[in-house]
Amino acid sequence: MSTAEAPDEDRRDFLYIATGAVGAVGAAALAVPLIDQMNPSASVLALASIEVDLSPIEEGQSITVKWRGNPVIIRHRTAKEIEEAKAVNVADLPDQDARNANVADGSAATDENRVVDGKTQYLVQMGVCTHLGCVPIGNEGEYDGWFCPCHGSHYDTSGRIRKGPAPENLPVPEYQYLSDTKIKIG
Amino acid sequence: MSGHSTYNPTNPVMKWLDDRLPLPRLMYDSFVSYPVPRNLNYWYTFGGILMIMMVSQIITGIILVMHYTPHVDMAFDSVEHIRRNVNFGNVLQKWHAVGASFFFIAVYIHIARGMYYGSYKAPREILWMLGVAIFLVMMATGFMGYVLPWGQMSFWGAKVITNLFSAVPFFGEAIVTWLWGGFSVDNATLQRFFSLHYLLPFVLVGVVILHVWALHVTGQGNPTGVEVKSGQDTIAFTPFATVKDAFALSVFFIVFTAFVFYAPDYLGHSINYEEANPLVTPEHIVPEWYYLPFYAILRAVPDKLLGVVAMFGSIMIWFILPWLDTSKVRSAAYRPIFKQLFWLLMIDFFILGVVGANPPEGWWITVGQIATVYYFAHFLILLPLVGLLETPRPLPSSISDAVLAKNASKQPAAQPAE
Ligand code: HEM
Ligand code: FES
Numbered sequence: 001m002s003t004a005e006a007p008d009e010d011r012r013d014f015l016y017i018a019t020g021a022v023g024a025v026g027a028a029a030l031a032v033p034l035i036d037q038m039n040p041s042a043s044v045l046a047l048a049s050i051e052v053d054l055s056p057i058e059e060g061q062s063i064t065v066k067w068r069g070n071p072v073i074i075r076h077r078t079a080k081e082i083e084e085a086k087a088v089n090v091a092d093l094p095d096q097d098a099r100n101a102n103v104a105d106g107s108a109a110t111d112e113n114r115v116v117d118g119k120t121q122y123l124v125q126m127g128v129c130t131h132l133g134c135v136p137i138g139n140e141g142e143y144d145g146w147f148c149p150c151h152g153s154h155y156d157t158s159g160r161i162r163k164g165p166a167p168e169n170l171p172v173p174e175y176q177y178l179s180d181t182k183i184k185i186g
Numbered sequence: 187m188s189g190h191s192t193y194n195p196t197n198p199v200m201k202w203l204d205d206r207l208p209l210p211r212l213m214y215d216s217f218v219s220y221p222v223p224r225n226l227n228y229w230y231t232f233g234g235i236l237m238i239m240m241v242s243q244i245i246t247g248i249i250l251v252m253h254y255t256p257h258v259d260m261a262f263d264s265v266e267h268i269r270r271n272v273n274f275g276n277v278l279q280k281w282h283a284v285g286a287s288f289f290f291i292a293v294y295i296h297i298a299r300g301m302y303y304g305s306y307k308a309p310r311e312i313l314w315m316l317g318v319a320i321f322l323v324m325m326a327t328g329f330m331g332y333v334l335p336w337g338q339m340s341f342w343g344a345k346v347i348t349n350l351f352s353a354v355p356f357f358g359e360a361i362v363t364w365l366w367g368g369f370s371v372d373n374a375t376l377q378r379f380f381s382l383h384y385l386l387p388f389v390l391v392g393v394v395i396l397h398v399w400a401l402h403v404t405g406q407g408n409p410t411g412v413e414v415k416s417g418q419d420t421i422a423f424t425p426f427a428t429v430k431d432a433f434a435l436s437v438f439f440i441v442f443t444a445f446v447f448y449a450p451d452y453l454g455h456s457i458n459y460e461e462a463n464p465l466v467t468p469e470h471i472v473p474e475w476y477y478l479p480f481y482a483i484l485r486a487v488p489d490k491l492l493g494v495v496a497m498f499g500s501i502m503i504w505f506i507l508p509w510l511d512t513s514k515v516r517s518a519a520y521r522p523i524f525k526q527l528f529w530l531l532m533i534d535f536f537i538l539g540v541v542g543a544n545p546p547e548g549w550w551i552t553v554g555q556i557a558t559v560y561y562f563a564h565f566l567i568l569l570p571l572v573g574l575l576e577t578p579r580p581l582p583s584s585i586s587d588a589v590l591a592k593n594a595s596k597q598p599a600a601q602p603a604e
Contacts, residue, residue, distance in 0.1 A: 152485075
């Protein structure tokens with residue numbers, strides 16, 4: 001090989017690498033919009049919060065409201081249900097995390113951490129089974145709480161998973177009391 | 187069996203075309219003069235039946251889209267509109283819906299044929315793996331199509347199946363939100379499923395072309411599992427195989443159309459005639475019958491992630507089947523123990539289907555778990571072992587020998603009279 005060819009080869013290598021690099025960056029830049037367009041659109045994200053009046057819910061009754069396309073279960077628990085929920089030893093639970101958006105991350109799954117202090121009779125939680133998303137049925141299952149008919153998950157009176165394929169407790173959405181009997185979800 | 191071409195156009199126009207774009211030659215060599223083993227039985231007609239079913243789904247599907255509206259407020263009513271108001275709409279809609287079921291009946295028979303005759307063995311591994319890919323595309327297409335009428339089962343089936351991806355560690359939640367385009371299955375989900383349900387059948391056509399290409403490179407297998415050795419072992423595709431395929435197709439269509447006209451809802455779920463309601467899960471959600479065995483495997487495992495892994499694994503395992511089966515003999519006809527295992531697997535698969543259709547309670551759970559364990563044991567333990575331990579029966583020296591021996595044993599009395 002003559003020395004005169006060397007600069008040419010360097011030039012070619014440079015062009016190869018430069019073209020490849022521009023191509024790779026371009027392809028990555030193109031992939032972002034193509035993939036991200038499938039994420040929730042601005043109108044879906046803008047879905048407002050909802051307000052719910054708790055006063056018509058009698059003790060032992062539940063209501064279901066729709067929030068962001070999903071059901072939220074609000075239950076006015078009986079004294080017996082609250083007692084049962086409190087009696088459980090957290091160490092015995094499959095999921096020991098409270099899964100409550102209103103308490104610090106990683107709080108223990110005690111019944112206290114699943115409801116609001118002073119309002120322990122009202123349990124507010126997503127009606128979305130943490131297994132594959134069915135709506136659990138109230139007053140059913142082996143733990144007096146909810147039973148998911150899809151693949152047989154049992155939740156207790158605090159909405160904590162006790163048995164079945166679901167890995168986590170029913171999540172408690174972000175909510176706050178606007179007045180004594182009114183909450184705002186979201 | 188790509189021998190040299192025997193296409194010899196006499197028409198000058200065809201000659202002119204052949205010199206420029208030899209498409210008629212390709213068709214002639216692939217579907218007319220193409221040599222196939224002379225001993226193919228009716229189990230080998232299902233590939234052709236599948237082709238016709240695919241075309242049938244595409245034609246009826248394109249027609250349905252002319253009248254269907256992919257929006258949560260209108261989808262359900264638009265399918266009712268097709269059934270009640272569109273000219274011949276009730277037939278066309280049922281043809282497509284029942285057609286999906288019969289497409290799957292044909293594909294299950296086709297796959298079982300492959301497993302029985304060891305069609306997946308060298309040199310047909312790629313052919314087999316393309317078939318598994320076809321099956322996966324069919325499953326995805328059928329699933330998304332089922333969502334379109336937006337009934338209760340459509341909605342909850344979609345929710346449960348897309349939620350399978352939430353089992354992925356770390357990114358699960360983000361993936362599901364991305365798939366849905368929201369926080370639940372909703373209008374964004376319906377519209378993208380509609381788009382993909384239109385696209386995937388054409389992807390299917392592409393993979394099927396590769397499948398047939400691979401078939402024509404290795405040549406067709408046959409019930410003896412002995413490769414073609416001479417011209418004596420083969421007959422021309424047309425007219426012999428064409429006629430056999432056409433006859434089988436006619437019988438298949440008689441059964442298929444009987445369902446379309448007399449029992450269009452038999453294979454479906456009546457709850458899907460109730461419009462989707464995101465706040466109420468039906469008492470008992472079950473997927474369409476053709477997903478049931480895999481659904482049973484999902485539910486047999488009490489852990490979310492492992493259940494999903496087992497379910498996908500139960501199909502993925504087919505990809506490595508050519509290497510799991512250690513026997514040199516292809517056909518179950520010459521493998522006495524393997525033959526019994528094959529039928530046990532069929533029974534096991536059927537039991538899984540029954541379990542999948544029943545609620546996950548009581549002893550159904552136990553039955554499902556035993557059947558799941560057996561399913562995986564068949565592929566991962568029994569198949570490799572049997573190949574090493576079993577003594578196969580002697581193979582015929584050629585396909586024509588096998589055919590002649592069979593014919594001789596059929597008319598023993600005829601011989602002395604000659
Ligand atoms: C691989 C082939 C295909 C399979 C397995 C398949 C499967 C299905 C299934 C199971 C349904 C639900 C039927 C019902 O319950 O009514 C469906 C619906 C539908 N499919 Fe397909 N399909 C295929 C090809 C196509 C194609 C090519 C198109 C359009 C280009 C199409 C358009 C539709 C439409 C518009 C619906 C909703 C209307 C209805 O439910 O009747 N399909 N498909
Ligand atoms: S979705 Fe609830 S148990 Fe599977």
